[in-house]
Amino acid sequence: MRWMIIALAFALASCNDRTAAPVVPDALNFGLNKTVFIGTTRQLNDAGEYGIDRATSLQFLQATVSIPPQREIGSVSDGFDKPKPERDFVIAELAKFADSRSFASGLRTKIDASKSRDVTVFVHGFNNSFSDAAFRMAQLAHDLEIPGTHVSYAWPSRGNPLGYEYDRDSALFARDGLADLLRTVRSAGQPNIVLVAHSMGGALVMETLRQLDIAEPGWAARNIGAIILISPDINVDVFRSQMARLQSVPERFVVIVSRKDAVLRVSSRLRGVESQLGNIANANEVSDLPITVVDVTEFSDRRSANHFVAGGSPALIQLLRRSSDLDRGFLRGRSGSTVVVSGQRRIVSRGGATRPIPRSAADR
Template sequence: MYRASRPIVVLVLVLVLAGCAGRAMVALVPGALGIGQSETVLVASTRVFEDGDWGTERLEGLSFVSFDVNIPPDREPGQVEPVRDRRTPDPATNFLVTRAEALDGASTFRAALQRELATRPSDQREVMVFVHGFNNTFADGLYRTAQIRHDFQIPGVAVHYAWPSAGNALGYAYDRDSALFARDGLETLLREITASGSNRIVLVAHSLGSSVTMEALRQLRIAGRDDVLNRISGVILMSPDLDVDLFRSQAMRIDPLPQPFVIFTSQRDRALRISAAITGQRSRLGNIGTVDDVADLNVTLIDISEFRGGARDGLNHFAAATSPAMIQLLQQVAAVDISLQRDATQNLGILPGTVLTVRNATQIFLQPLTQP
């Protein structure tokens, strides 16, 4: 047997076992309203809706839905415990939907977004768009959007872009193709948000969702849509599953990149090790150890290798959003209001850790407030 194949087989088995638990599902429980805290999430999706749920098949065009998501009171920061059996939802511990409303087309979506923005103070009329990553169901992305908005206390309106992941640990090839399929939908969504009158847009992408995000930004630049790009007041890539050379090519075509442009990386990210092994590389953008490969780009790398993901993040692939220590740190350090401050790249330097500047890029090796 080819010796080098054994570590890859072991890693794939780990990934499969990590995905064997019952998958998250959207559970509508109107009676749960008031038990926890409610977050409104608007969703634009390129998933086909059939048999009462959003599946894995690809939808040409966009569908829009508005949800109220119940954030249960009995949980740790970063933890998302979804319903895995609709017969036994527990509002005290499970993320649930208390309201779901289909929005009939883009104009209805814009109207719903405008209503949500109007409830905010004039200086908080921004939109956070979350783009999920590999191996996500529709519910995974919906609940994670609500969790990020809630735990990081991000002002403004939460919007989730749900692209057609297979929601299967063995569906990596399907998801990589879907990420390319989904770029047009995200571009359209960003145009609709701009048309709604939002002051600013913050893009938060995880894993393979970073590929969707970079491609959409690239397309907007090629199309000359500076009106949209100028509304983007920050891009945050969490554990981006991206080829470094591809990222560089995308970034140079988008140039100038929206600012701040922040990339969370980790040497403990086992999922990205698997992705790198599959593609025959040493690393992906989300686990590069040095800033040198992107030093000519105006980006900030935040190395969170000292942080461990939450209880259900066995591969340490989402520590930026699931680590209670990370959430505690970002809540306490007001300078990391990345989503709202154009000078956040400079302000990030006051975080606990080591700061390294190489040419145009900055790398921060972040340290927990208390060592794990």
């Protein structure tokens, strides 16, 4: 029965064109409009959309994403090739920049108009479409109230649950594009870059930073203000080797994990190992590394795969929004920060120290 359900899920997924990214101008009249700058190494297809093929050069775009007015916090509803703006996330506008210089100029204008010089660069994971990348950045920016300017890197994932090997190759292919995007963002007035990656996107980020640091030792620490890896689909030994090639690590380096991550459980079994970095069972395995590990297992939901708890759990998002310590200190990698919530929550900080937050401390 379990395999029948899995087969049915794949069949249903194939009924929709997940690679479709229609632009719906009427969506500007619905919900909240969010500006997302985009760098992509996806090739334009015959429909004039950024599909699954790999482009030889990085393209620069600016999108206006319409966030529907009635939705549960943490959720992203995608209408695929037939979106309904009153219900779904929709690309309402999409403009292409002529080159990296004009992109940097547009980005600089947005940064100067903002109260914050933070630029959050989001790198999506496995099984994502072009629109998924823009939607998730818009959702995170809105739900988590992320200040500053927002950029998404849309690398050529197949957007299919059966496309894991294609995506793994694409993540390797996409390293140069991400390196070019990070350099371009940095050139836009020297902003504070907060680099956020999910799942396989974490592996892409680490490979790219390794590549940049080999070419220019110390590049990552000089140019990246903070790194946040959410459910990273990275082997622990590989992660160690990547970290070892960085001359120095950005002071604020956070890894968010969940031991109930079903997707990473499958990824681990495919590799014949106990776990990946994103569902590591014992954070002491990486306690010697200059990172902050945040265990969000207790925010897991039985109804989901728990592969994006940090951005999809309404309870955790509400915590992030109301806790100044977590929002400005803990998630920026300040060791020893305390999260005050109701019930038991396991927080692992630098050095591997683990401490529960007692129920009596709730709402303080």
